[in-house]
Amino acid sequence: MVQERVRVERRLSAILAAxxxxxxxxMHNDEEATHAKLTALLARGVEPxxxxxxxxxxxxxxxxxLAEFPSAxxxxxxxxxxQACINELAISEAEDARILFRVGLNIGDVIVEAHDIxxxxxxxxxxxxxxxxxxxxxxxQTVFNHARDKVAFEVEEAGEQTLKNIARPVHVYRIITDxxxxxxxxxxxxxxxxxxxxxxxxxxxxxNMSGDPEQEFVSDGIAEDVITALSRYPSLFVIARNSSFTYxxxxxxxxxxxxxxxxxxxxxxxxxxxxxxxxxxxxxxxxATNNHVWAERYDRDLADVFAVQDELTEALTIALTPAIADAxxxxxxxxxxxxLDAWAAYQRGLWHLSKxxxxxxxxxxxxxxxxxxxxxxxxxxxxxxxxxxxxxxALYQKLDLRDAQRSxxxxxxxxxxxxxxxxxxxxxxxxxxxxxxxxxxxxxxxERALSMSPNLAIAHGHRGATLIFAKRPKEGLTALNxxxxxxxxxxxxxxxxxxxxxGLYFCGEYEASIEAAKRxxxxxxxxPMIFRWSAAALxxxxxxxxxxxxxxxxxxxxPGAFDMYVRKRAPWFRPEDHAHLVDGLHxxxxxx
Numbered sequence: 317m318v319q320e321r322v323r324v325e326r327r328l329s330a331i332l333a334a335x336x337x338x339x340x341x342x343m344h345n346d347e348e349a350t351h352a353k354l355t356a357l358l359a360r361g362v363e364p365x366x367x368x369x370x371x372x373x374x375x376x377x378x379x380x381x382l383a384e385f386p387s388a389x390x391x392x393x394x395x396x397x398x399q400a401c402i403n404e405l406a407i408s409e410a411e412d413a414r415i416l417f418r419v420g421l422n423i424g425d426v427i428v429e430a431h432d433i434x435x436x437x438x439x440x441x442x443x444x445x446x447x448x449x450x451x452x453x454x455x456x457q458t459v460f461n462h463a464r465d466k467v468a469f470e471v472e473e474a475g476e477q478t479l480k481n482i483a484r485p486v487h488v489y490r491i492i493t494d495x496x497x498x499x500x501x502x503x504x505x506x507x508x509x510x511x512x513x514x515x516x517x518x519x520x521x522x523x524n525m526s527g528d529p530e531q532e533f534v535s536d537g538i539a540e541d542v543i544t545a546l547s548r549y550p551s552l553f554v555i556a557r558n559s560s561f562t563y564x565x566x567x568x569x570x571x572x573x574x575x576x577x578x579x580x581x582x583x584x585x586x587x588x589x590x591x592x593x594x595x596x597x598x599x600x601x602x603x604a605t606n607n608h609v610w611a612e613r614y615d616r617d618l619a620d621v622f623a624v625q626d627e628l629t630e631a632l633t634i635a636l637t638p639a640i641a642d643a644x645x646x647x648x649x650x651x652x653x654x655x656l657d658a659w660a661a662y663q664r665g666l667w668h669l670s671k672x673x674x675x676x677x678x679x680x681x682x683x684x685x686x687x688x689x690x691x692x693x694x695x696x697x698x699x700x701x702x703x704x705x706x707x708x709x710a711l712y713q714k715l716d717l718r719d720a721q722r723s724x725x726x727x728x729x730x731x732x733x734x735x736x737x738x739x740x741x742x743x744x745x746x747x748x749x750x751x752x753x754x755x756x757x758x759x760x761x762x763e764r765a766l767s768m769s770p771n772l773a774i775a776h777g778h779r780g781a782t783l784i785f786a787k788r789p790k791e792g793l794t795a796l797n798x799x800x801x802x803x804x805x806x807x808x809x810x811x812x813x814x815x816x817x818x819g820l821y822f823c824g825e826y827e828a829s830i831e832a833a834k835r836x837x838x839x840x841x842x843x844p845m846i847f848r849w850s851a852a853a854l855x856x857x858x859x860x861x862x863x864x865x866x867x868x869x870x871x872x873x874x875p876g877a878f879d880m881y882v883r884k885r886a887p888w889f890r891p892e893d894h895a896h897l898v899d900g901l902h903x904x905x906x907x908x
């Protein structure tokens with residue numbers, strides 16, 4: 317039986333896609349005010365302009381809308397009308413509170429349903445909107461051809477643009493809604509600077525919104541300190557102050573900044589003082605796409621300006637590095653395996669390592685080795701491979717422990733030899749020495765790493781575990797908590813939680829150790845190493861029935877680990893710490 321084809325309604329339409337630039341940041345700053353203001357702008361500025369030019373709003377999208385028109389001419393007129401109205405109203409607003417729309421216009425054959433339209437023409441309009449500037453309008457070549465002799469407007473030619481998920485490049489024009497726009501965003505001359513082989517960021521001078529020239533040193537000081545702090549991270553390429561401060565006092569397009577400085581990310585923001593309060597807003601933007609990666613607002617009492625400056629610098633730095641790492645991981649995961657460069661392969665390896673399973677660990681090793689083959693001069697791959705080897709031996713018994721220790725130390729020393737100022741390499745070397753039981757030498761290397769990069773999360777993690785097994789568990793727990801604060805998505809999070817449970821046990825805080833073990837099991841149910849610690853802690857508390865259940869899991873799920881750590885003693889365990897663990901397990905019912 318031949319199924320009858322369902323007829324769909326199609327028509328040729330001019331499609332307008334619009335959304336609010338920085339909507340998430342605006343809602344984060346003030347949800348109710350933003351919602352009320354957006355509703356008013358739609359009702360007073362947008363909807364009348366669309367209706368006047370024979371258009372209709374097909375659907376609202378929370379922070380934007382999709383509209384269609386029977387004519388490209390009317391679509392352009394409507395867009396220019398409501399953008400002029402909204403841009404004029406925004407002039408009186410504080411910069412960090414302005415609602416500005418980005419608009420994309422295209423012509424296409426669309427599939428029509430009651431409350432939506434579909435098709436490539438719609439998708440292209442949406443992609444054009446995403447590359448428009450706040451307050452701006454991007455149009456396709458087709459729209460330009462239809463409207464240029466019928467509507468009075470000026471354009472900048474943006475050339476052929478490759479738009480996400482659109483098969484063929486689209487020739488794009490930007491309608492000049494601001495006559496001063498040409499001087500603000502001149503067309504780039506020559507090719508853009510090549511991006512470095514690791515995440516790159518430019519910190520622009522923060523805008524002083526206080527109207528008080530004396531506050532200029534505060535905004536400049538925060539930006540300078542953030543540049544200095546980020547420069548200490550070996551995994552980042554940070555543009556120097558002299559270059560990023562050339563944009564001071566200028567209205568800039570972050571895409572232009574990205575091209576001119578050769579960076580993937582741009583941090584911009586503002587500082588506002590009101591009475592004895594100071595507010596700093598900041599947003600991290602991916603330069604090529606103008607997409608917001610991260611945004612935050614900080615409010616502080618201005619009792620001691622220098623203390624506040626230090627506090628704000630620390631808060632910004634702590635928030636930025638995980639945000640950049642997360643953005644880089646998402647970029648790496650989108651790439652097909654055949655097109656990975658060394659940095660992307662390294663990121664893919666860290667992602668698998670973070671899963672804390674034996675199979676994922678083996679996959680991580682393959683990516684780390686691939687990264688070394690692609691770029692033998694990138695020290696991060698050697699450090700990561702060293703940490704994998706130690707983890708594979710200590711957690712899963714996939715490698716002989718002594719062989720892994722020797723190999724990991726060699727790899728860590730290779731990473732240090734490639735760059736002696738690489739704090740991550742120094743920290744990795746310290747961890748390799750800790751695995752051999754050389755706690756003093758390990759701490760010396762890790763402390764050296766932290767002197768280079770005080771907020772390096774992995775170094776705090778290595779320091780914490782080393783102190784826990786060096787008769788300083790309280791200090792170790794403090795360092796581990798600092799690690800988790802600095803990097804809540806640490807690829808080694810499962811190991812950090814394990815070491816916290818160990819440290820609490822050594823401190824005699826058995827209830828807290830059990831809670832830490834539960835936290836680890838909830839997040840990583842297949843992680844094999846925690847059950848002996850929960851069994852020992854339950855044994856110490858006399859909770860025999862529960863202790864026996866955990867002891868059975870410890871023996872059955874990870875027999876190799878139980879043998880290595882309980883029947884024998886790992887090199888980094890002090891005899892008295894090993895005896896403390898065994899005592900708890902005997903109380904849990906172990907007969908060994």
